[in-house]
Amino acid sequence: MEAVFVDFLSLCLRWLHMIAGMAWIGSSFYFIHLDLTLKPDPHLPAEAQGAAWEVHGGGFYQMVKYLVAPQRMPDKLAWFKWEAYTTWLSGFSLLVVTFYLNAQLFLVDKTVLDIEPIYAIGLSIGFLIAGWLVYDATCKSSLGRNENVLAAFEFVFLVAVFYGFLHIFSDRGAFIEMGALIGTMMVANVFLVIIPNQKKMVASLIAGETPDAELGLQGKQRSVHNNYLTLPVVFMMISNHYPLIFGTKYNWVIFALVLGIGFVIRYFYSFHHAGKPSPWWAWGAAAVMMGLIGWLSWIGSNSYQQDARAIRPHVPFSQVQEIVTARCSVCHAATPVWPGFAAAPKGLFLDTADNIRAHADQIEIYAVRTKAMPPGNVTDISDADRNLLGNGLAQLASIK
Numbered sequence: 480m481e482a483v484f485v486d487f488l489s490l491c492l493r494w495l496h497m498i499a500g501m502a503w504i505g506s507s508f509y510f511i512h513l514d515l516t517l518k519p520d521p522h523l524p525a526e527a528q529g530a531a532w533e534v535h536g537g538g539f540y541q542m543v544k545y546l547v548a549p550q551r552m553p554d555k556l557a558w559f560k561w562e563a564y565t566t567w568l569s570g571f572s573l574l575v576v577t578f579y580l581n582a583q584l585f586l587v588d589k590t591v592l593d594i595e596p597i598y599a600i601g602l603s604i605g606f607l608i609a610g611w612l613v614y615d616a617t618c619k620s621s622l623g624r625n626e627n628v629l630a631a632f633e634f635v636f637l638v639a640v641f642y643g644f645l646h647i648f649s650d651r652g653a654f655i656e657m658g659a660l661i662g663t664m665m666v667a668n669v670f671l672v673i674i675p676n677q678k679k680m681v682a683s684l685i686a687g688e689t690p691d692a693e694l695g696l697q698g699k700q701r702s703v704h705n706n707y708l709t710l711p712v713v714f715m716m717i718s719n720h721y722p723l724i725f726g727t728k729y730n731w732v733i734f735a736l737v738l739g740i741g742f743v744i745r746y747f748y749s750f751h752h753a754g755k756p757s758p759w760w761a762w763g764a765a766a767v768m769m770g771l772i773g774w775l776s777w778i779g780s781n782s783y784q785q786d787a788r789a790i791r792p793h794v795p796f797s798q799v800q801e802i803v804t805a806r807c808s809v810c811h812a813a814t815p816v817w818p819g820f821a822a823a824p825k826g827l828f829l830d831t832a833d834n835i836r837a838h839a840d841q842i843e844i845y846a847v848r849t850k851a852m853p854p855g856n857v858t859d860i861s862d863a864d865r866n867l868l869g870n871g872l873a874q875l876a877s878i879k
């Protein structure tokens with residue numbers, strides 16, 4: 480009963496999280512685009528910086544941007560912040576439901592670090608806070624005065640932190656922790672810097688004073704960071720469904736490349752939308768990096784078959800079935816014995832010879848090429864058994 484409820488709760492939270500995330504990313508992409516397409520117009524009031532004409536949903540819009548307060552401050556101002564806050568709140572709740580409630584399976588891998596699930600949860604929350612504090616401090620420090628130096632520093636910082644996570648949490652735990660940290664940095668940028676600064680600026684505009692330009696610059700710096708982190712954060716969230724990404728030896732290089740891809744693509748659009756000569760090379764660079772990710776994911780996975788000329792041990796199917804029954808079917812069966820599972824996870828049954836044959840490719844990806852399954856290696860499958868499984872499944876394929 481409890482497992483059924485948790486499963487349903489996870490569905491509700493995931494749905495909400497995705498929708499809020501789309502609304503947040505959508506509105507931030509929209510405003511970046513709008514900002515870049517504003518053009519000066521002599522018909523506008525003197526305080527207006529520029530305007531853009533847009534067409535959508537059967538109507539025309541003239542969007543005008545004021546840098547200083549317009550003659551009369553409107554009674555109602557729309558603030559764009561709840562998209563970001565809802566994304567974080569639903570995301571953190573989802574982290575609790577999927578990872579913290581099942582920390583032993585998804586956050587901890589005792590072959591990486593043998594810690595009690597409760598400590599892993601404590602560390603996970605601690606890193607979200609500490610990561611933000613370090614990032615925020617560097618933005619405010621003298622490093623923050625030069626945006627290129629700061630960007631280079633943040634890049635190295637994030638990759639180093641991720642490398643550390645990989646030595647504390649399970650691979651998939653490290654990926655989600657990194658996604659959660661980047662997401663937390665982005666939302667905290669909105670909550671603790673961008674919105675409070677905007678509020679102070681609006682207050683001084685209403686009071687007829689000149690707002691402190693520094694406030695605007697700080698907000699701008701954080702907005703730029705958020706823009707460049709948008710694509711990587713989404714990648715980190717979905718990577719959890721791809722063991723060949725999180726469970727591969729070079730996963731930390733993959734993360735560095737993902738940051739690079741996120742950067743070059745958003746860089747392209749910042750020129751393209753502004754109507755400046757577009758750096759088309761950015762797409763080439765992104766494609767090369769994506770290709771590298773695919774290659775690294777492949778060569779970094781367990782290459783049990785690499786030496787095809789060597790005599791492969793003959794593994795009878797009965798041995799394959801024996802390993803799978805011993806290590807997998809406590810969960811992947813009609814009535815899982817493992818506590819906390821109401822039904823076979825992902826509807827995947829590995830309890831009969833036919834089912835094992837039918838899912839040979841998936842077993843190879845999840846349990847041989849990578850160590851994604853069993854989660855946290857809770858049923859203690861050995862590396863030797865993983866290789867036997869791989870060879871047995873490969874022989875099965877060749878008779879098919």
Ligand code: HEC
Binds near residue numbers: 719803810811852857
């Ligand atoms: C402790 C319970 C448990 C054990 C033991 C276990 N699994 Fe899983 N398995 C899960 C859970 C939970 C998921 C869903 C993970 C997710 O949400 O991404 C899963 C997902 C999978 C998937 C992905 C299915 C899909 O459609 O996405 C495969 C393949 C898989 N397991 C294979 C195996 C193999 C092979 C073994 C044995 C070597 C094994 N599992 C052992 C719990 C288990």
